Amino acid sequence: MMYDRTRAQQPAGQARGPAERRTPGPEPLLPSDEQDKIVQRLRHALNTFADTPLEALEEAESAYDEATAQLVNALAERRRLLRAGWQARDLETQSDGLRLALRQYREITQRLLHI
Template identity: 65%
Template sequence: MMYDQTRAQQPSDGRPGSAGRRTPGPEPLLGAAERADVTQRLRHALNTFSTSPLEALEEAETAFDEAAAQLMSALTERRRTLHAGWHGKEPEPQGEELRHALRQYSEMTQRLLRM
């Protein structure tokens, strides 16, 4: 069997011309600045462990607590937005609107379970 370069460059759905294109994933729950800040603090803790282990551990714990609090806040806001998008609307949402909301809840829950 010979190697088919054209076929190898096609995405798994077999559509020609869309090789290399990816469906965008879900947006991060935390903004770039928040992620960078927590990452920098954690990196600092890791780099200073050899000279001051207790302080490094406390800094890592604080970075973890801050990240967890920011994630909880982001998840609460995301839930509020999702809920407001379908609950109590007049006229009552139907078919595709409800399916879209269900898909969003499912995706968010699955992301949480993968953590």
């Protein structure tokens, strides 16, 4: 039986290939399947521009409108969940929970400012 040194050095449950690796970071604002659909529409617009420029531009505008609407909805839902989490608490005894909510608001706002 052959010994695989690289496999032995990886912790259990860690992704093995580059396509499976995930970098730790904030949760995406939109699900990846929704992002993929919008990106595909933009690619289609770019690819068809030479033949039908006006239709391609309309497709790009529609993809933009869809992305912004989904983003607004996702942000509103995230705000609703955050607010529900800290509003229901006894403000005097739950400072750790409030601190966590404040960090989450800060992180989301900073991400928006860096778009």
